[in-house]
Amino acid sequence: MDEDCKLEVNSAYISDGYSKEVEIAVRAVHMACLLCQRVQENLLSESSEHVHSKEDDSPVTIADWSVQAIVSWVLSEAYGSNVSIVAEEDVEALSKASAAGLLEAVVRTVNECLADAPRFGLKGPDTDLDAKAVLEAISRCSLAGARGSKFWVLDPVDGTLGFVRGDQYAIALALIEDGEPVLGVLGCPNYPIKKEWLSYQNGYRRILSRLTSSTSESSDRGSVLYARKGGGRAWMQPLLRGENKFVWPNSAREIRVSSIDNPALATFCEPVEKANSSHSFTAGLAHSVGLQNQPLRVYSMVKYAAIARGDAEIYMKFARAGYKEKIWDHAAGVLIIEEAGGVVTDAGGQPLDFSKGVYLEGLDRGIIACAGAKLHETIIGAVDASWNSSSL
Numbered sequence: 001m002d003e004d005c006k007l008e009v010n011s012a013y014i015s016d017g018y019s020k021e022v023e024i025a026v027r028a029v030h031m032a033c034l035l036c037q038r039v040q041e042n043l044l045s046e047s048s049e050h051v052h053s054k055e056d057d058s059p060v061t062i063a064d065w066s067v068q069a070i071v072s073w074v075l076s077e078a079y080g081s082n083v084s085i086v087a088e089e090d091v092e093a094l095s096k097a098s099a100a101g102l103l104e105a106v107v108r109t110v111n112e113c114l115a116d117a118p119r120f121g122l123k124g125p126d127t128d129l130d131a132k133a134v135l136e137a138i139s140r141c142s143l144a145g146a147r148g149s150k151f152w153v154l155d156p157v158d159g160t161l162g163f164v165r166g167d168q169y170a171i172a173l174a175l176i177e178d179g180e181p182v183l184g185v186l187g188c189p190n191y192p193i194k195k196e197w198l199s200y201q202n203g204y205r206r207i208l209s210r211l212t213s214s215t216s217e218s219s220d221r222g223s224v225l226y227a228r229k230g231g232g233r234a235w236m237q238p239l240l241r242g243e244n245k246f247v248w249p250n251s252a253r254e255i256r257v258s259s260i261d262n263p264a265l266a267t268f269c270e271p272v273e274k275a276n277s278s279h280s281f282t283a284g285l286a287h288s289v290g291l292q293n294q295p296l297r298v299y300s301m302v303k304y305a306a307i308a309r310g311d312a313e314i315y316m317k318f319a320r321a322g323y324k325e326k327i328w329d330h331a332a333g334v335l336i337i338e339e340a341g342g343v344v345t346d347a348g349g350q351p352l353d354f355s356k357g358v359y360l361e362g363l364d365r366g367i368i369a370c371a372g373a374k375l376h377e378t379i380i381g382a383v384d385a386s387w388n389s390s391s392l
């Protein structure tokens, strides 16, 4: 890191412990957020040739691959090529002869982004990375690392569906040590300045397209949230505007969960895709506990960000039986909510278990994140009371 990023260790920043790791991770995620904003704008205006469909029918784009290459390269520069990184994407599709155009677009995107690394206080490569180096950076992230005692875990674009639809998505990076997230960074490039715009029903993209670029609402979107375990605080910094240089901690401010504990006033959020979570079951729960606000249906771990910054009080996800949650879809968000004062457990009230490899093994029925213990207890009780009559 160059001179201007001397970390001042005081109450406004992350003190002791993982301060260097947090700072490198935040700088890398911040840089990747701006990359994704550029790619998303191009994707919405050009053909969707840069969107690939994986075997499980979920999408992957040049943004997913590019972010994974960039974060892998930055962490390897900082911690050596043996650094252990677990990440969602692999190079199989990108290495096929038929994917030459896709690979070329990824290499170009990665080099454009890394050329800007000094703006974020990071050292970029002396020369552009070639296709081989980009493929190596992506494939260096191996699922096998999830069995280690200390590894980074990355979801380069969480909510890729939201990304390709011009809506919410997140870049999620966490460090897991001895089976527990010890730091988490959540980049939310499209997080709007008005929380009511978060919800998919409100047609975030329609709102964004209506706002001219000169309107601050559209350009002032986006933030990066971060925390380290045991710090007891969570932070949020706005995304850089224009050509501004990143100077740590980049106007970070502390965030706290909401103090609302009355279900009649609380807002719950859930996945947009009903294939990913049972909307009918959560609607029944909401009714039984007296939640009166319409659910905020939001793509990706932006839902965790909404709880951590006090824009919603409850996040519920009840995936269909047999679906196994991946650690990269939750690690960063769980830690940030906990350090912002919230609570995250499975429906049995147990903490999510990040110690069993790539999956959240042993997850009991679903995930419940709340701003406080009182709401959490209410929701857990309601799940128990209605589970047997549900078809889940």
Ligand SMILES: Nc1ncnc2c1ncn2[C@@H]1O[C@H](COP(=O)(O)OS(=O)(=O)O)[C@@H](OP(=O)(O)O)[C@H]1O
Pocket (backbone or CB within 6 Å): 058, 088, 155, 157, 158, 159, 160, 161, 162, 270, 271, 272, 273, 275, 276, 277, 298, 299, 300, 301, 317, 319, 320, 323, 329
């Ligand atoms: N069947 C099923 N059930 C639950 N979750 C699934 C499922 N399939 C996929 N996923 C992964 O979860 C990520 C989607 O995030 P959410 O659960 O918030 O849902 S939403 O699609 O954003 O509405 C999203 O992560 P990304 O792939 O990183 O976008 C999905 O991969």
Ligand SMILES: [Mg+2]
Pocket (backbone or CB within 6 Å): 058, 059, 088, 160
């Ligand atoms: Mg995916």
Ligand SMILES: [Mg+2]
Pocket (backbone or CB within 6 Å): 155, 157, 158, 159, 328, 329
């Ligand atoms: Mg994901």
Ligand SMILES: [Mg+2]
Pocket (backbone or CB within 6 Å): 064, 088, 155, 156, 157, 158, 159, 160
């Ligand atoms: Mg992803």
